[in-house]
Amino acid sequence: MTAMFDKLTQYLAFDFTKNALIVGVLIALCSSLLGVILVLKRYSFIGDGLSHVAFGSLAIAGVLNFTNEMPTILIITIFASILLLGGTKKKLSGDASLAIISVASLGLGYLLMNIFARNRPNLSGDVCTVLFGSTSILTLSKSDVIISSVLSVLVVLFFVFFYNRIFAITFDEDFSRSCGVKVKLYNYSVAVIIAVIVVLSMNLVGSLLSSALIIFPALTAMRVFKTFKSVTIAAALISVFTATLGILAAIVFGTPVGSTIVAVETVGFLIFTVIGAIA
Amino acid sequence: MAQIRCIDVTTGYGSHVVQEGLNFEVNAGDYLCIVGENGSGKSTLMRTILGLLPVLSGNIEFGDNLSSTDIGYLPQQTEIQRDFPASVFEVVLSGNQASLKKSPFYKKSDKQKAVENIERMRISNLSKKCYRELSGGQQQRVLLARALCATGKILLLDEPVAGLDPQSTEEMYSLIEQLNKSGITIIMISHDISAAIKYATNILHIGKLTFFGSTEEYIDKRSDLNNAEVVL
Ligand SMILES: Nc1ncnc2c1ncn2[C@@H]1O[C@H](COP(=O)(O)OP(=O)(O)OP(=O)(O)O)[C@@H](O)[C@H]1O
Ligand SMILES: [Mg+2]
Numbered sequence: 001m002t003a004m005f006d007k008l009t010q011y012l013a014f015d016f017t018k019n020a021l022i023v024g025v026l027i028a029l030c031s032s033l034l035g036v037i038l039v040l041k042r043y044s045f046i047g048d049g050l051s052h053v054a055f056g057s058l059a060i061a062g063v064l065n066f067t068n069e070m071p072t073i074l075i076i077t078i079f080a081s082i083l084l085l086g087g088t089k090k091k092l093s094g095d096a097s098l099a100i101i102s103v104a105s106l107g108l109g110y111l112l113m114n115i116f117a118r119n120r121p122n123l124s125g126d127v128c129t130v131l132f133g134s135t136s137i138l139t140l141s142k143s144d145v146i147i148s149s150v151l152s153v154l155v156v157l158f159f160v161f162f163y164n165r166i167f168a169i170t171f172d173e174d175f176s177r178s179c180g181v182k183v184k185l186y187n188y189s190v191a192v193i194i195a196v197i198v199v200l201s202m203n204l205v206g207s208l209l210s211s212a213l214i215i216f217p218a219l220t221a222m223r224v225f226k227t228f229k230s231v232t233i234a235a236a237l238i239s240v241f242t243a244t245l246g247i248l249a250a251i252v253f254g255t256p257v258g259s260t261i262v263a264v265e266t267v268g269f270l271i272f273t274v275i276g277a278i279a
Numbered sequence: 280m281a282q283i284r285c286i287d288v289t290t291g292y293g294s295h296v297v298q299e300g301l302n303f304e305v306n307a308g309d310y311l312c313i314v315g316e317n318g319s320g321k322s323t324l325m326r327t328i329l330g331l332l333p334v335l336s337g338n339i340e341f342g343d344n345l346s347s348t349d350i351g352y353l354p355q356q357t358e359i360q361r362d363f364p365a366s367v368f369e370v371v372l373s374g375n376q377a378s379l380k381k382s383p384f385y386k387k388s389d390k391q392k393a394v395e396n397i398e399r400m401r402i403s404n405l406s407k408k409c410y411r412e413l414s415g416g417q418q419q420r421v422l423l424a425r426a427l428c429a430t431g432k433i434l435l436l437d438e439p440v441a442g443l444d445p446q447s448t449e450e451m452y453s454l455i456e457q458l459n460k461s462g463i464t465i466i467m468i469s470h471d472i473s474a475a476i477k478y479a480t481n482i483l484h485i486g487k488l489t490f491f492g493s494t495e496e497y498i499d500k501r502s503d504l505n506n507a508e509v510v511l
Contacts, residue, residue: 040363161383168373171363172354178329179377179429180348226409227366 004252011251019145020257024243026152027200028261031210032217032239033159034197036232037190039218040170046084047211049102050198053080055130055207056105059112070147073199081195085187133206133258140203148200155193162186167228204243205258216265217242223269223276242268280342281306282433282464283328287337290320290327296335297323303483303491307343307432310465312475315485321468322355324485325435328466345433348377351426353419353436365410367421371397374428389428396424400454416447423454433464440471452478 011017038044057076064072084098113127140148159166169176169186177183201210221234246261253260281304288301297320305311313321326332328339330347341347351374374396375389397403400420405413410421419439426434439455440448448471456478459465469475475482475494482497484490487508490500 164373164379164383164385165376167365167369168376171365171370171373174326174329174331174354175352175373175425175429176376177331178348178350178352179374181376181379222364226364226412228364228369229366231364 008248008252016140017251019140021244021247023140023145023148024204024247025240026149027197027204028213028239028243029236030152030155030159031197031201031213032235033156033232034193035214035216035218036235037166037170038194039215039222043085044211044215045098046081046194047198047214049084049098050077050081050195051202051207051210052102052105053077054199054202056109058130059109063112063116070199074196077195077199078192081191082188085191085194129206130202131206131208133204133209133256144203148203151196151200155197158189158193163232205261209258209262212262212265213239216262216269220265220269220272223272224279238268282341282343282345284340284342285328285337286340288327288339289335289337290323290332291335292323292332298485298489301337301485301489305433305464305466305481307464308459308462309481310459310479311467311481311483312479313466313468313483313485314470314472314475319486321485322437325437325466325468329435349430349432351428351430351434353422353426353434353439355437355441362411366406367397367402367408367410367413368393368406370410370421371424371428374425377429392428393424396427399427400424416443416451419443419451420454427458431463434458434466436465436467438468438470440469
């Protein structure tokens with residue numbers, strides 16, 4: 001026990017650990033807020049599809065030999081998100097087309113990486129990192145930290161300022177439109193934000209697991225809480241708590257960050273399910 | 280000046296025309312019932328009046344200082360609401376969202392209005408309850424309270440009694456009647472002809488044949504209308 005604690009304090013003295021914690025918590029926070037909207041709109045699978053798109057665009061950025069992949073991934077993913085969400089009003093009729101886009105991105109992405117990066121020493125290791133997040137504690141660059149922090153803060157601000165609108169539109173889009181609210185603009189904003197969050201969370205947990213970060217906290221909170229406000233607040237707290245715990249556990253046990261966070265979230269979900277069933 | 284006047288209105292979706300040549304007007308204090316078979320285009324007309332669908336041709340004019348955003352709307356319930364975590368108060372309060380234009384948060388007066396309309400629908404005891412755990416009739420009252428927050432002038436109700444038991448149906452009708460007596464214009468879609476005849480001042484029948492007139496005129500022409508529809 002003390003050995004673990006020592007290891008933790010030792011790690012926490014490093015800047016990169018602090019950075020990982022700060023970024024992790026911020027990303028977890030905004031993913032969970034967005035997750036509340038996605039789950040309630042029944043769009044949870046969108047996050048999954050987009051993360052595959054993000055993976056594909058990463059491969060493209062690699063092929064084009066861009067040193068900084070972030071802008072390419074962001075642009076392509078935002079575009080895909082607007083395409084998928086912008087046109088539809090209520091129900092996504094195209095879950096089949098989403099499936100195609102997402103599987104194709106995954107397959108093509110891997111193919112491209114294989115063809116164009118054969119000479120890379122550790123291709124499967126790299127791919128694994130992209131899909132599941134880094135194996136050890138995050139090694140974020142200074143610019144990653146800054147970009148992630150700024151974007152996360154913007155998302156959280158968006159959520160706070162538009163909280164009432166978000167509730168109203170998510171609950172009943174038609175009613176909002178009949179009140180003269182610009183629902184389209186809002187839907188586009190949400191599409192852009194989803195893309196941003198998917199890309200951000202790729203840094204933290206990898207592309208396959210990023211949608212877990214988005215939907216788990218909302219689903220967990222909904223097991224127990226019954227008003228929009230309490231679900232939102234609980235999802236945010238659950239997310240921040242599980243992310244922190246996951247990152248610390250990953251340090252102590254030397255496990256991959258992404259899957260550790262998801263494991264913690266799964267346990268949280270189970271606990272809340274039991275509480276919800278009893279209460 | 281009428282609150283709403285429809286002149287030769289065509290409704291539909293894109294190139295798919297649902298109804299043509301609709302002419303009618305609604306004056307302050309009216310109680311208009313829209314009747315017609317399933318799929319005849321009642322909801323489509325309502326959504327067109329609300330500005331949720333474009334008018335394919337013709338014109339919808341709003342008078343009496345009314346605009347399409349001053350209308351309180353009670354939709355046919357959507358699936359999404361059935362398991363949505365929201366308290367009754369949260370739902371009713373969202374009826375005030377038009378006033379969010381100026382600030383991101385609701386004002387005290389908005390909250391006051393929500394409380395008043397909850398009382399008006401006699402559901403104060405449910406205010407903190409979870410919306411999805413209410414009965415169908417209670418949910419309709421919540422949505423009606425929300426619609427009342429959005430307007431003091433005119434309500435559009437899309438089958439407000441669908442799925443309610445006889446007693447809740449009666450209560451709903453009498454709540455709506457009281458609202459109408461307090462000066463709010465009512466436009467209600469209904470499959471219940473006897474209720475339409477009992478409560479409405481005017482009736483709009485849409486289908487293969489359209490009819491618009493006072494309830495008395497409707498009663499006179501009703502059998503002709505039905506016979507003609509069978510022939511067509
Ligand atoms: N989103 C849509 N896109 C295209 N056509 C539609 C759409 N919604 C409804 N329709 C069609 O428009 C017609 C009128 O539908 P509408 O919902 O207005 O009928 P209604 O009179 O309200 O019926 P009900 O009594 O069953 O509620 C139907 O033929 C329907 O198939
Ligand atoms: Mg209808």
